[in-house]
Amino acid sequence: MFAVVRTGGKQYRVHPGDKIVVEKLDGNAGDKITLGDVLLAGDGGNLKSTDGLTVAAEIVAQAKGDKVTVFKKRRRHNYRRKKGHRQQHTILKIVAVGDQKHVPSKAEGEQKAAAKAQPAFKAEAAPKPTETAAPAPSKASKGKAAAKPSSSEPATVDATPTENPAPTDQAQANPPAQSTDAPPKAAKNKPVDKPTAKTPSTKNAAPAKGAAKKAPKGK
Numbered sequence: 001m002f003a004v005v006r007t008g009g010k011q012y013r014v015h016p017g018d019k020i021v022v023e024k025l026d027g028n029a030g031d032k033i034t035l036g037d038v039l040l041a042g043d044g045g046n047l048k049s050t051d052g053l054t055v056a057a058e059i060v061a062q063a064k065g066d067k068v069t070v071f072k073k074r075r076r077h078n079y080r081r082k083k084g085h086r087q088q089h090t091i092l093k094i095v096a097v098g099d100q101k102h103v104p105s106k107a108e109g110e111q112k113a114a115a116k117a118q119p120a121f122k123a124e125a126a127p128k129p130t131e132t133a134a135p136a137p138s139k140a141s142k143g144k145a146a147a148k149p150s151s152s153e154p155a156t157v158d159a160t161p162t163e164n165p166a167p168t169d170q171a172q173a174n175p176p177a178q179s180t181d182a183p184p185k186a187a188k189n190k191p192v193d194k195p196t197a198k199t200p201s202t203k204n205a206a207p208a209k210g211a212a213k214k215a216p217k218g219k
Helices: 106-117 139-147
Strands: 001-006 010-014 020-024 032-035 039-042 047-048 057-072 079-097
Touching: 010 020
Parallel strands: none
Antiparallel strands: 001 010, 001 039, 020 079, 032 057, 039 047, 057 079
């Protein structure tokens, strides 16, 4: 059996066991309410009278819809307004339409039984950290500790003096600096062979432009 009910200025077609989201109604989760504004009712293809027909429902939860942004603007007037809005809704579960009640199926019964059978989760206390004893010293460490000299006995060091490697002469200690890029100086008495420059040849040279022309021979 179905019915068309009106609530919150809207119409809803419901069957026993359906869940619908309507405009906010007063009440808490688990409260039962009655919708008396029934516009149409029927069973299959046959319509029935709506006189005195009511729809019983149960509040599942009080919720809010998606956020809607409202923005207003006026050009050339520096006017802007922005607001957000979330409509409040009520989730209903249709329990009965008239005399016909909702019969829970096997799956719904199993889900309810499983939800009741689940024990409440309890957080277990974390185990306290246990103090660990320091490891006993081994025989090798004992022997090493015994071999170490005591701080009261002075330590003896065998050292022999080393010779001074620095030269005693000041000239040897501070020789004049000589750059590696400079060529070695030539001896004063040794003559230096200077290359002789060759005179350029004018055999294949072109005649000068300003040369005087030859005078023509007389007849």
